Amino acid sequence: MGIALADIGLAALFLAFAAAIYAVIVSILAAQKHSDAMTISARNAALASFPLMIVSVGALWIALLTEQYQINYVRSTTDPLTPTFYRVTALWGSQEGSLLFWSLIMAGFVAAALVINWKRERRLMPYVIAYSMATLAFFLGLSLIYENPFERVWLVNNPEQGTTEVVDTLLIPPDARPPDADRLQANARGLNPLLRHFGMIIHPPMLYLGFVGFTIPFAFAMAALASGDLSANWIKATRRWTLVAWLFLSLGLILGGRWAYDVLGWGGYWGWDPVENAAFLPWLIGTAFLHSVMIQEKRGMLKVWNMVLIIFTFSAVMFGTFATRSGLIESVHSFARSEIGLPMFVFWSGITLVSVVMLIWRWSQGRLREEHHNTRLLSRESMFVLNNVIFVLLALAIFWGSFGAPILSELLADTEITLGTAYFMQVTPPLFLAMYILMGVAPVTAWGATHVARLGRALLIPAIGVIALLAFLIITGTTQPAALIGYSAVSLAGFVAVYEIFRGTTARMRARNESALQAAIALFTRSRRRYGGYIVHLGITLIGIGVIGSTVFQEQRERTLDIGEVMPVAYGYEMRFDGYASGLFADDGRVMDIAEVTVIRAGRELGTLRPRIDRFPDGMNMTIAGARSTLENDFYVLLWPTGDTTGITFRVYVNPLVNLIWWGGLVLIAGTMISAWPNEAAAVRVRERAAIGAQMRATS
C-alpha cells in the first residue's frame, strides 16, 4: 500500500512536470506561429497539470493519514501518537510537502484563470500559459529533484560485505525490502510541536494562496508586454485575481500574527522577524498595485508604474519563498538549510530580470504612453501616486532592514550587520502614519484637480470626529504624544470611510426616496468596489488602533507566587494563584504542567485561566498562555519556566485593544469580498463589449 501510494504520487508529480514543460514549449510556438490549435493543446496540458497534482498531493495525504512510515516525509512529520487532525496539516509541516502543496495551489489557480478568461482574453492566452506554466514547472522541478516527498527507505543486502544497508531512494532498488514496521514507527519523529495550533492549520495555506495568487496578474501583465496588447485588458482580467490573492495574503499575515501570539509565548504578534517581513513585502507592493490599477482603468495613466508594481510584487513573492526556504536568513521559523537555495535564487533573479527587460523594451517603443497627464498636485491621481510611493518606500525600508543590510555587509565587509526591532520601530511608524493620513484624504479628493478649500470642506466632518476622539482620549487620561498622533491619523481614515458610506446612503435616500437599509444595500451592490474598499479601510483602521494600543500601552509584570497569593497587575487587574498540577499526560504523549489562576478586577472575580507548559516526548517545550479577551484588553498570563526557584513564576501581560487586530481582520475579509464579488450587471456589460469587439475585428 505504502509502496503503491508513493509510486502513484511520484508518477503523477512527474507527469504534471512533463505537462507543464510541454505547455511552456507549445504555447511559445503557438504565439510565434499564431496557431490556435497549438494554443488549445498547450492549454489542455496546462489544465491537466491540476488533476495530476491532485493525485500527487492526494497520495501523500493518504500516506500521512494511513501512517505509511516507509515514506521518509511521513516519518519525519508524524508519529503513531499524532492525532488525525495534525496528520492532515503535516502536509505542509515540512519543506517537501509544503512545496508540493504550493504547486497544487498554483496549478489550481492557473487552471481556473485559464478557464475563466479563455474566451475574453484569447490573444493573451499563449503568453499567460507560458509564464504561469514556466513558474509551475520550476516548482515541480524542485520537488522532483531536490525536495521529493516520496522518497522511501529500503534495506538492501550487500552480499560482498554480508551487511544490510539502509538506502533512501525514489525508485525501488533491486533486491530491496522495507524495514520492519515497528522499527519505522519507533523512528517516526512527529510534527514540530510549534506547528500544532489552529492558526498553523490555516496560516500556511492562506499565505500560499496569497503568494501563488499573484502569479495570475503577473502572468497576464507579462502576456500584455509580450503580445503588445497594452490596453487595460490585462488589468480588467486580473482585478479579481489580485483582490483574491491580496485577501489570502492579508489573512495569512493576520493568522500568522495570531499564531505567534498564542503559541510563541512572548505576548506579541509581530516581531519584525525576516520571515514575517518576507511575507509582508509582497503585501505592501501588492497593495500599492491594487490602488494604482484603478488610475489606469479610469484615466489611462501609470501604465509603466503598474507593470513595475506587479513585476515586483511577484518578485517579492519569489524572493520571500527563496529567503524562507533556502536557509538564507536566521529566523525562528525558516525552513532548514537546503539545497534549493541556488536554483531558487537563479529563478527569482532570472524572472525578475526578464520581466524588467521586457518592460523596458515596450517602454522604449513608446507603447506605454500615458493617456492623460497629471496637472495638479492636489488631485486624486496625485494622492494615489503618493500612496504608492509610501507603500513602495515601506517595502524598501523593510527589505533593507531584513535583507539588504545583512547581505550587503556580509558581501562587502565580511561581517554580517543585522538591524533589530529598533530599526523597524524607528523607520516604519512615520511611513505608516503617512499611509493612514492618505487613506483619509485620498477618498475625498476629486479626480483631475481639487482646491484646498474644497478638500477642507470635504474633510470637515471627519476632522471633527478626530478632534472629538482626541478630546475624549485626553480627558480619560491618554497623554502619550505618540499614541495621540497615531490615533489621530488612524481614526481619520476610519471616520472618512464611515462618513463616505453615510453620505452615499443619505444622498440616495433623498434622491430616490429609499429607506436607509434599501439605500445602503443599493449603494454596496451598485459600487461594490468603492464601498467594499471603504469597509477594507475600516478594517485597516481597526487593526491600526489595535496595534497602537497594544504597542504603546502594553503592561507586563513578572512574579513568583505561592498558592493563595494575589499579585497586582495593571489597569486595575489582580491575579490570584489557585493551584498547580504537574506531570499530566495527554493522549498525544505530551506531559503538561498546568497552573490555575483567577483574574480579579475591582474586587470581582472575572474568571479562571489555565496557563500551561507542554513538554513533548522529543524534549521540546511549549508555553501556552492563558488569556481572557475583551474588546478593551487581553489579560494574558504565561507560566514561566525558571528552573530551580521555589514557587511558581508567572509573567502577565495586559494588552490593550489587541483584539481589534483580529476583528479588523474580519472586517477586512468582508470588505474585500464585497469588492471582489462578481457583479452580474458588469459581467453582462463585459460580454456585450466583447461581442462588439469581436464583430469589429471580424468586419475590419
Add this chain to the structure above:
Amino acid sequence: MAQAAWEKPIAAGANSAADKAREALMSRAGRGAIRRKFLLAGGLILGVVAALIITGTLTGAQYFMTVDALLADPTLVGQSVRISGAVIGETIRVASINPDGEEITTITFTIAHIPDQFASLEQALHDAVYNPDATRLDVYYEGPRPDLLQNEAQAIMTGTLGEDGVFYASELLLKCPSRFQEGGSDPELGQTSAGGL
C-alpha cells in the same frame, strides 16, 4: 457642495474632453512647472525617508560575529553585537533576583565558539561543546528560560560584551538543528526488531 462630490466613480473618458481641453491649454512651460513641483515633492519625500533609513541603520546596526571574532577585537567591548555560539548544557543556571520588588529571572550559561564554515550545523555544535580548545564565553541574560535552551543548541544573541568578559545578552534566540534535521534515514532501521538495541 458635499452632495455634488459624492458620486465620484466616473467612467473612463467621461470627462476626458474637459481634461483634454485643460491639458491642451497648458503650455509646455506650465507642464514643466508642474513637473518641477512633482519632482520637488518627490525629492523631499525621498530625502526624509532616506534620512530615516540611515539614522535607523546607524542606531539599529548590530554586527553578527563568532565568539573568536568578538574576543579578538577589544574595540568591540560595549558595542551592540550579535553573536552565535554553541550552548554548553551543564553550565546553564537559572536564578531569581528581586532588586526592587519586581522579580527578575536571570540565566547564565557558557557558549563555545562555532567556526564560520561548517558542513553540518548539528555536528559543528556538537564538536564545539566537546572541544576543550574551543573559545568559551560566559553569557548573562535576564528573562524567562527559553524552551530550547539546552545542550548543543545554537544560541543567537544580541547584546554587548562587558569589561568583565561576560556577554550581556538582551535578545536570545535558540535553534536546535537536530529537531528539524533533514538527511538520511537512521541506520538503526536496518536492524531487525528481534535483534533489539
